[in-house]
Amino acid sequence: MSDSNTTYSTNPSTFILQGIPGLEMAQVRIAIPFCAMYATALLGNFILLFIVKMEPSLHEPMYYFLCMLAVTDLVLGTSTVPKMLSIFWFNSREINFNACLTQMFFIQCFSAMESGIFGAMALDRYVAICHPLRHSTILTSPVVAKIGLAVMLRSGILVLPYPFLVRRCPYYRTNLIPHTYCEHMAVVKLACDDIRVSNYYGLFVVFLITGLDVFFIVMSYTQILRAIFRLPTKESRLKTIGTCNSHVCAMLVFHIPALFSIFTHRFGHNVPLHVHVLSANINLLVPPTLNPIIYGVRTKQIRDRLLKLISHKWT
Incomplete structure (x- = not known):
């Protein structure tokens, strides 16, 4: 293991992930709920994908976007949690430099994709509520596929410079990363070089992706709420709001x-x-865990299909 005071003239061959600094003695216990959430995320998202695939009535834009979200959640969790648990339980802290950059790219890219998918789902809800008669003609399967491809390309292109900005740093004052995974800024801060370019580019990507997606979502739901309040009865308003809650x-x-x-x-x-x-870990663990639960409980079609599968198994 490299000494923390070592100064590297080139990129180090490995980094050392420290886990959760200050909570080293509690990491074994912390890993238990993390492992439980990861197992729940795997099970829930695979069930969601299976239900949508097997049920022809769910072959609609909203459920296609749900499948994209499930795949994104599976990749996000799998790119971080296994290594995180190996740190907590087996003290396996080393990670190859190139593997670290690869993990960084996957985390940033699929986080950006998840944000974009939420924007696409807001578009689907907007068209379904504000233009219900044109929904099937506007959001056709080819259009949904193009939206998914655009979200993926946007994320990949904008996140691609991250590992290259890290690789160009010629000196590192230490190879100890005070984190459970190769978070972009946690790695960049180890460099002895000027990190302003990486910092500013990271903020640029945040505002360009998350900022625009949130703005687009807010605008979509503003139009949705206006349409809801124009509905003639309270029951229809409540029913329409219910379709957006999840x-x-x-x-x-x-x-x-x-x-x-x-x-x-x-x-x-x-x-x-x-x-x-801890908040960074929760950010990567909680959404993949809760998304299939939220949609499974709140979406009647998925809930009914799941109950049918369960009842069929036990009869």
């Missing part, structure tokens, strides 16, 4: 912790390090 809950679960983690890393100098690391 989407709003999922967006809040994702965006609030994500924005807290992003701005804490850059501006929250008085926030204890273990609080920041």
